[in-house]
Amino acid sequence: MGELENRRDRLFNRMKDNSVALIYAGKEKIVSADELYPFEVNRNFFYLTNIQQDNSILMLVKGLGVKKTYLFIDEYDEKKEKWTGKRLTSDEANLLSKINNVLYTSAFENMLSLALSKDDNQYGQIDTLYLDLTPELKIKDDFYTKDLKEFINNEYPHIEVSDVFPILRDLRMIKSPFEIEEMVEAINLTNSGIAQLIYNLKxxxxxxxxxxEFEFYGRSHGRHKLAFSTIIASGKNATCLHYPSQNDFIHENDMVLFDLGFKHNGYCADISRTYPVSGVFEGKQKEIYEAVLACNKYIIDYVRSGMTLIDLQEKAKEFLKEECVKRGLMKEDEDIVKYYYHNVSHHLGIDTHDISDRNKPLENGNVITVEPGLYFAEYGIGVRIEDDVLIKDGAGYCLSSGIAKEIKDIERMMRTRKA
Ligand SMILES: [Mn+2]
Incomplete structure (x- = not known):
């Protein structure tokens, strides 16, 4: 069974008997007048279909002894193509999604009412409809999945509407070997982009x-999209976690924190590094950096399947506090959250902060970040070191170990910068 068939099969296995699941690609959103936001497909839909075209719908039917998969796409529209470019043909949609039953959206409403009708039909008697309700998804203009739920409740009182989001979240938390390869590609691209950035850092x-520099690397090597808005924060700016502007001048005695990543075929990398502009770690820079680095390595080594992200966070806090006290960076009775005020991990995948249940024990196939940080506004220093880590054979396996984080490696790399 192929990758996509396997994903849909895992969903089928979690669906009740006599149920239908609908997953929508979503609709374009208007900025103002006739301007549209760049379309981003619903990522649960993409996960199950590998299709990125708006207005498409996936329908899975688990009826009496039958499992049927249908994909609906818009009919060919000559005028639309002339204005906004190529749309998928049925054959192309079939090739991308490996779904044989590709139909036009104009046939969708009939198909659905047939499947949900109270009379016996080819699927038996359907009694459950799964919809992606979290977050609400735009289906048509001013019509969201919650509106569809209301419509179904009124029109088909014998049908129970159930949220498919928690099921898809569970499925997406465990990455297949194929998905891990895509993420490794994204991380390698990000590494190359960082090298380009460092070469020009002064x-x-x-x-x-x-x-x-970073973003141009991705554009010029395959037009790779960003996983999220690039964060480049020098000096004290790095104490703001998602520092939004990039307008400041970089000084010789600053450290620069960068938190960035490319996507590869929809899969994200999320990497943070903090380097000294002078090329050499001095004084407080070195103390703070060493504390964060020790914590980063400790947590990657410490993580085991069965632990939760909450366990990792508690451990990171405890570890950073000890390091800071030991190095005279904080007093014993101070609270570490004054200098460390975010979580150490999140899941990573098609979303940078991938959909997940933070209380769920980690298991093989999970990919998480490990990103401790320390932020001392009084010294104008914020350090974060973030790696992407796969849970494999019950332990942590760092996917981003090729990106320099040891002091000696960084200092060597900084010596090869552009003059
Ligand atoms: Mn992150």
Whole structure:
């Protein structure tokens, strides 16, 4: 069974007998007048179909002894193609999704009412409809999955509407070997982009110059999309976790924190590193950096299947507190959350902060970040070191170990910068 068939099969296995699941690609959103936001397909739909075209619908029917998969796409529209470009043909949609039953959206409403009708039909008697209700998904203009739920409740009182989101969340938390390969590709691309950034890192440039170097690498090597808005934060700016502007001038005595990542075929990398602009770690920079690095390595080594992200966070807090006290960076009776105020891990996948249940024990196939940080506004230093880690054979396996984080490796790399 292929990758996509396998994903849909896992969903079928979690669906009740006599049920239908509908997963919508979503609709374009209007900015103003006739301008549209760039379309981002619903990621649960993408996960199950490998299709990125708006207005498409996936329908799974688990009826009496039958499992049927249908994909609905818009009919060929010559005028639309002339304005906004190529749309998928049925054959192309079939090739991408490996779904044999590709139909037009104009046939969808009939198909659905047939499947849900109270009379016996080819599927037997359907009594459950799964919809992706979290978050609500736009289906038509001013019509969301919650509106569809209401419509179904009124029109088909014998049908129970159930949220498919928790099932898809569970499925997406466990990555297949194929998905892990895609993420490794995204991480390798990100590594190359970082090398380009470092090559151009020097006092007297602006934060946005570094973001441009990184992003240009992705654009010029396959037009790779960003996993999220690039964060480049020098000096004290790094104490703001999602520092939004990139307008500041970079000084010789600053450290620069960058938190960035490319996507590869929809899969995200999420990497943070913090390097000294001078090329050499000095004084407090070195103390703080060593504390964070020790924690990063400790947590990657410590993580085991069966633990939760909450366990990792508690351990990271405890570890960072000890390091800071030992190094005279904070007093014994102070609270570490003054200097460390985010979580150490999140799941990573098609979403950067991938849909997940933080209380669920980790298991093989999970991919998480490990990203401790320390933020000392009084010294103008914020350090975060973030790696992407696969849970494999019950332990942590770092997918991003090729990206320099040891002091000696960083200092060597910084010596090869552009003059
Ligand atoms: Mn992250």
């Amino acid at each position: 006092a007297g440039t602006y934060e946005f110059n570094l973001a441009d």
